[in-house]
Amino acid sequence: MKDQExxxxxxxxxxxxxxxxxAEMEESDAERRQAKEAxxxxxxxxxxxxxxxxxxxxxxxxxxxxxxxxxQKRVADLARSIAAEMNLSGEIIDGIGMxxxxxxxxxxSIPTEILGQPRQLTDVEYSLVKTHPEIGYQILKDIxxxxxxxxxxxxxxxxxxxxxxxxxxxGEDILPEARILGVADVVExxxxxxxxxxxxxxxxxxxxxxxxxxxxxxxxxxxxxTRLFSEKGFRFKSR
Numbered sequence: 087m088k089d090q091e092x093x094x095x096x097x098x099x100x101x102x103x104x105x106x107x108x109a110e111m112e113e114s115d116a117e118r119r120q121a122k123e124a125x126x127x128x129x130x131x132x133x134x135x136x137x138x139x140x141x142x143x144x145x146x147x148x149x150x151x152x153x154x155x156x157x158q159k160r161v162a163d164l165a166r167s168i169a170a171e172m173n174l175s176g177e178i179i180d181g182i183g184m185x186x187x188x189x190x191x192x193x194x195s196i197p198t199e200i201l202g203q204p205r206q207l208t209d210v211e212y213s214l215v216k217t218h219p220e221i222g223y224q225i226l227k228d229i230x231x232x233x234x235x236x237x238x239x240x241x242x243x244x245x246x247x248x249x250x251x252x253x254x255x256x257g258e259d260i261l262p263e264a265r266i267l268g269v270a271d272v273v274e275x276x277x278x279x280x281x282x283x284x285x286x287x288x289x290x291x292x293x294x295x296x297x298x299x300x301x302x303x304x305x306x307x308x309x310x311x312t313r314l315f316s317e318k319g320f321r322f323k324s325r
Contacts, residue, residue: 139229143188154190154201157274160322162186164311165270167320171310172266181233182263189239189267192221219243220252234261242267245302265304269295269311272303277322288315 147154165186169179193201196218200211207215223240241255241264248256250268260268276291292312299308314320 140184140187143191147188147191147194154193157278158187158190160278161189161267161270161274163323164274164314164320165267167314168266168270168307168310169263171314171318172306174262177233178263181231181235182238182266184231184233185235185238185242185263186267186270188226188235189222189242189271190218191225191239192218192223195221216243216251234263237261238263238267240264242271244268246304247301249302262304266307269303269307273311274322292316 144158147158162183163186166179166183169182174182193215196215200207200214203211219240219242223236226236226239229236238261241253241260244250244253244255244260244264245268246257246260246265248254250256272295273288273291276294277288292315295303295308295311299305
């Protein structure tokens, strides 16, 4: 009888202990869910704040030079599409889009009479224009973006064989996002009117990047960009 009572007490104790552990686990799960939700909300707030910063920067650039802002928007659209065609993550695509919208920010330091010249620039003028990636980087580097936007802006004129600027880095040393942005920038520039030359057709732009695929431009990026125009029907949107 005593043994039965002892066994009964043990069962009751074990049952209570089990209930307590289950309760602790449920409480822990609830705390984890709350922490995850709080983190998600914080990330969303950061994205909104970052978006606001980008909007302000674009507005400043557009006020100074409406052409530059239109160029940046078209480059951003193409760069995002290339990244999506390459099956990159949504976060990377968003980062590329942000960088695309402000990749020429550094040109706000370049005199407008140089940017709007209806002729080819002199060597001295071109050297000045080539400082814009670094100037953009210096402006952006202390902003807490959730992607390396400042570095993407810094590297978007670097080339696979090291002949780009401003650092002359090459190959895998160039951020993948910067390689994508660089191709989008070249294609849009060829297709759009410049003060010193008329716009060219998209087939000329695709021929350019294909000719220098693996030399100046990342082959995977070139292939994705070519598919967008030749197979997916991508076209630049008019402003």
